[in-house]
Amino acid sequence: MTTPATNQxxxxxxxxxxxxxxxxxxxxxxxxxLSAVGPLYFSCTYGAGGSTRERTFETVSWLRxxxxxxxxxxxxxxxxxxxxxxxxxxxxxxxxxxxxxxRGDLPSGMGRAGLGxxxxxxxxxxxxxxxxxxxxxxxxxxxxxxxxxxASAPAxxxxxxxxxxxxxxxxxxxxxxxxxxxxxxxxxxxxxGIDLPIVPGIMPITNxxxxxxxxxxxxxxxxxxxxxxxxxxxxDRDAIRAFGHEVVLDLCNNLLEGGAPGLHFYTxxxxxPTLGLWEALGLSxxx
Ligand code: FAD
Numbered sequence: 001m002t003t004p005a006t007n008q009x010x011x012x013x014x015x016x017x018x019x020x021x022x023x024x025x026x027x028x029x030x031x032x033x034l035s036a037v038g039p040l041y042f043s044c045t046y047g048a049g050g051s052t053r054e055r056t057f058e059t060v061s062w063l064r065x066x067x068x069x070x071x072x073x074x075x076x077x078x079x080x081x082x083x084x085x086x087x088x089x090x091x092x093x094x095x096x097x098x099x100x101x102x103r104g105d106l107p108s109g110m111g112r113a114g115l116g117x118x119x120x121x122x123x124x125x126x127x128x129x130x131x132x133x134x135x136x137x138x139x140x141x142x143x144x145x146x147x148x149x150x151a152s153a154p155a156x157x158x159x160x161x162x163x164x165x166x167x168x169x170x171x172x173x174x175x176x177x178x179x180x181x182x183x184x185x186x187x188x189x190x191x192x193g194i195d196l197p198i199v200p201g202i203m204p205i206t207n208x209x210x211x212x213x214x215x216x217x218x219x220x221x222x223x224x225x226x227x228x229x230x231x232x233x234x235x236d237r238d239a240i241r242a243f244g245h246e247v248v249l250d251l252c253n254n255l256l257e258g259g260a261p262g263l264h265f266y267t268x269x270x271x272x273p274t275l276g277l278w279e280a281l282g283l284s285x286x287x
Contacts, residue, residue: 010262017055041069048104049078075104076118125166144185148219175203197261204273205244
């Protein structure tokens with residue numbers, strides 16, 4: 001393992017933009033609780049093709065108005081250079097210095113891919129560097145269990161390297177429940193000359209049906225033994241949460257002990273599961 005030591009670790013939280021005013025009020029209460037424990041930054045997702053553009057702007061503006069370090073996600077598929085320039089200009093006005101640069105997946109029925117300039121995330125990273133120099137700390141996505149559309153594991157690694165070579169500073173992974181997949185991926189990256197922090201993305205387990213649906217869509221594996229146990233809890237949400245907490249806490253401990261350079265929590269806009277892990281990991285002193 002060549003990842004940086006844990007004293008340089010980055011711990012961050014991901015949010016998605018709410019669809020309603022009521023959702024926005026709930027998000028504000030969530031952020032109040034989460035920001036109290038001192039994460040390095042909050043990131044906020046963006047629907048490819050601009051499907052959440054205004055709601056992402058609204059969420060990012062509010063976070064910035066609270067003085068919170070914010071990393072907006074920027075998904076390029078279906079967009080042209082003018083559109084990306086416009087979005088980035090908006091973020092520059094708000095003092096944003098960190099972005100998560102992605103290709104994205106167009107929502108079904110939105111056939112705008114052919115209209116966009118960008119086909120892959122490495123092209124977005126290259127464009128951001130060309131246009132804005134070193135203004136942004138750029139995070140990209142990584143897939144320890146491989147991207148679902150990847151032709152092969154070596155091809156996916158090669159394409160990951162293109163994003164790094166284009167100027168990414170760090171990567172956040174898709175979530176996974178098998179620490180070995182992460183460690184092998186990091187070792188492969190090291191062998192391929194990729195030298196940047198690869199921060200594991202952590203998905204708390206709170207709802208089996210929702211998790212199974214996400215995992216099928218994004219190619220994250222839920223190991224059979226976890227699936228079978230979760231199925232066995234039926235509608236017992238407390239049992240699912242208690243088991244999920246135990247499993248994900250073990251995963252986080254293994255990752256940090258093995259040298260992971262931080263953790264990025266997919267909070268799903270719910271404070272309790274992430275805070276439970278944060279406290280159990282003793283991260284409250286990390287700033
Ligand atoms: P890329 O790095 O472009 O890779 C996509 C696929 O194309 C891979 O299979 C790769 O191997 C292949 N590939 C890459 N470059 C080339 C090339 N030059 N030639 C041929 N093949 C190539 N989605 C959203 O819409 N909004 C979000 O806010 C969002 N946030 C995310 C945050 C994180 C941390 C992660 C892990 C994912 C997020 N996603 C988001 C999902 C992501 O957009 C999808 O997984 C998408 O399918 C791939 O995006 P990418 O940036 O990894 O794409």
